[in-house]
Amino acid sequence: MIKYSLICENDHEFEAWFQNSEAYDKLAKLNQLECTVCGTNAVTKAIMAPNIGTKGNKKQDVTPATQAKAKQAMFTAVAAQVRDYVEKNFDDVGKDFPEEARKIHYGESEERGIYGEATPVDAKELIDEGIDVVPLPADEKDKESVN
Numbered sequence: 001m002i003k004y005s006l007i008c009e010n011d012h013e014f015e016a017w018f019q020n021s022e023a024y025d026k027l028a029k030l031n032q033l034e035c036t037v038c039g040t041n042a043v044t045k046a047i048m049a050p051n052i053g054t055k056g057n058k059k060q061d062v063t064p065a066t067q068a069k070a071k072q073a074m075f076t077a078v079a080a081q082v083r084d085y086v087e088k089n090f091d092d093v094g095k096d097f098p099e100e101a102r103k104i105h106y107g108e109s110e111e112r113g114i115y116g117e118a119t120p121v122d123a124k125e126l127i128d129e130g131i132d133v134v135p136l137p138a139d140e141k142d143k144e145s146v147n
C-alpha cells in the first residue's frame with residue numbers, strides 16, 4: 001500500500017491509499033480518482049514541497065514557526081551581505097562613530113559612508129538629530145577579535 005496526498009481542481013487536499021503507484025496511475029488515467037470533499041474527478045497528486053509560496057489552502061501547511069524560520073534565514077543572509085558591503089566600502093571609525101556621524105551631518109567632515117561603534121543611547125541621540133544610523137547585525141567572529 002502507498003499513501004498519496006492528492007489535490008483536486010478546487011484546491012481540496014486529501015490523502016488516499018493505493019495498492020501501489022501503478023494502481024494510482026491507472027485510476028488517474030481512467031479519471032477514477034474522486035475528491036473526497038466535492039466529488040470532482042479532476043484530481044492530481046499534490047506537490048509536497050516546498051510549501052512556502054504556494055497558493056490556496058495549502059497555506060495551512062506552513063506553520064508560523066516555519067515562516068519565522070524562513071524569514072530569519074533570509075534576514076541573516078541579507079544582513080551578512082549588508083555587513084560585508086559596509087565593511088568593504090565604508091570607513092571604519094570605531095568608537096568615534098557618533099562624533100564622526102555628527103561631523104558629516106553638519107558638514108564638518110567629508111561626506112562618506114562610515115561605520116563603527118555606538119551605544120544604543122548614542123544611536124538614539126543621532127536619530128533624534130536627524131542623522132540616519134542603521135544598526136549592523138553583530139558578527140560573532142568580530143566580537144572575539146575586538147578586545
Ligand SMILES: [Zn+2]
Pocket residue numbers: 008009010011012035036037038039040
Ligand atoms: Zn474537491
